[in-house]
Amino acid sequence: MHVGICPVRISFAGGGTDLPEYYKNYGGCVLGTTINKFTYVIIHPRTDKTFQSFSPDFQKHTKPVTLNKIEIEDGTEISSAIIKYLNYKNGLDAILCSDVPAGSGLGASSSLAVNLINTLNCINNKKLNSTEIAETAFKIERNILNWPMGKQDEYLTATGGLQFFEFKQNKVISKKINISKKTKLELEKNLLLFFVGNTRKSSSILKKQIKKTQDKNQKTLNALHSVKHLAESLYDSLNNSDITKFGELLDAGWTAKKNFSNNVSNFKIDSIYDYALKNGVIGGKITGAGGGGHLILYCNVNKQKSLIEKLGKKGLTHIPFSFYNKKPKVINLANFIE
Secondary structure: OEEEEEEEEEEEEOOOOOOHHHHHHHOEEEEEEEEEEEEEEEEEEOOOOEEEEEEOOOOEEOOOEEHHHOOOOOOOHHHHHHHHHHOOOOOEEEEEEEOOOOOOOOOHHHHHHHHHHHHHHHHOOOOOOHHHHHHHHHHHHHHHOOOOOOOHHHHHHHHOOEEEEEEOOOOEEEEOOOOOHHHHHHHHHOEEEEEOOOOOOHHHHHHHHHHHHHOOOHHHHHHHHHHHHHHHHHHHHHHOOOHHHHHHHHHHHHHHHOOOOOOOOOHHHHHHHHHHHOOOEEEEEEOOOOOOOEEEEEEOHHHHHHHHHHHHHOOOEEOOOOEOOOOOEEEEHHHHOO
């Protein structure tokens, strides 16, 4: 039995510019990090050459079938699509689950895809690098599952750590962030994560954003151009160890992102964010496509206790987290059995 472990991510800036509909024409970039919240893939081999998938998060289960009879169904679509695409013939039971709820804006779906691809290739003794894993996951999610998404989630979770990616027409470039351990720790301590209390399906938001990008809607394009430049500015602020500027740019990025479409924010989110700004927050944003999920806020340590209490009374749940700097890993449980 093998267990795959892969982190989820927080995107700080540039989300939306990683969509092919944008970066193929204008180039995109994203700055984000993986955190110590994870997805898990448990693979148990079968001897009858059939496949069975379990998704506790969606309370879904597929009955054992042969490879050629696997159907891609809601709730177990990630495992079904990947097993079929990789043409994995040995038979298995696959359990996929996550530390965070679906639709939380933390990239759990892509983390699961990266995790399963990495785990199955490890079992088959195939050594793929992070780029190959990310591109395989993106191809399956975008072209087979037809999810309207960009590449940032796959690249962030497959690579791990605090990363800045540039998305070009035919390649993705990772640029090193020259930040000291001390500054990075200070940044981590100044960031707070809250669960807003409602999850959302990002597909409807992203479909509208993609349509507006394809139609060259000027308001949407201007907003995307703006968040791309803000991601570059965030990258520069980290290289200059200016984390206060980082917090201010988060605020500017969130203002620009709300111009992607009308569904990125809503009255509840805007009210919470405005309240947070009045209680010590310098900047922040909803993670992921928007509409709900998690809120990441930049707030100096000396004001955090009061802020956590006040937002708690507003119905938000504080989610303690730290940066996670490692790639996905696979554990062979046979190595632990004496």
